Amino acid sequence: MTEQKIYKPTCLGRPCYLQCEGNLPQKVKGKTLIPGKRYCAGDKRIRTFRAGDPKVYIPSWCPLRKSPYELRIYCIKNGFSWMVHDLLCRKDKLIYPSPTDYAMRYEGTTDLTAAQFQQELKEHSARELLGVDVHFEEVVEIDDGLKPYFFYFSKKRDKPYVIFFNGEAAQKNELEQLPEESGGDGDCL
Numbered sequence: 001m002t003e004q005k006i007y008k009p010t011c012l013g014r015p016c017y018l019q020c021e022g023n024l025p026q027k028v029k030g031k032t033l034i035p036g037k038r039y040c041a042g043d044k045r046i047r048t049f050r051a052g053d054p055k056v057y058i059p060s061w062c063p064l065r066k067s068p069y070e071l072r073i074y075c076i077k078n079g080f081s082w083m084v085h086d087l088l089c090r091k092d093k094l095i096y097p098s099p100t101d102y103a104m105r106y107e108g109t110t111d112l113t114a115a116q117f118q119q120e121l122k123e124h125s126a127r128e129l130l131g132v133d134v135h136f137e138e139v140v141e142i143d144d145g146l147k148p149y150f151f152y153f154s155k156k157r158d159k160p161y162v163i164f165f166n167g168e169a170a171q172k173n174e175l176e177q178l179p180e181e182s183g184g185d186g187d188c189l
Helices: 079-090 114-120 126-130 167-171
Strands: 017-019 026-028 031-033 038-040 069-076 102-110 138-143 148-153 161-163
Touching (some): 114 138
């Protein structure tokens, strides 16, 4: 299973990042872009980067940033998916959470970034940090508006790790009542 790393987000490669190239000004969305300057089209209007803004990283005024950050917790959606997951776990298989087997169980906000959450998990429990019970085999999403990060809490590892996960697909699933022996109530972190 590939563990994803948490990187500081950059503007390069984003569709909202514009830079006028060439020697002639260009007109985009009603604004004339001057060669050599950088622009942000993440909002309805195009903004010009100031001289003091970071050269590569996303500035604090980015219109795509969310504050506070969105927090979502995904769990296994039904008894059948839980049974298949449990059988695979007993065979010592590394389970990669699939968005087709998960549904959103909680939605709220947090003041912690994904990097802060990962750092704080070394000393505190997820319950202390988020104020919500987090169980084994659940996925926690922290979305800052720029890039969502997903943390998988597996019984097979001593610490949660960042994974690739399709939260939008999991949000479309209906959460059904899980059986009592599924660990949904006793395995809090």
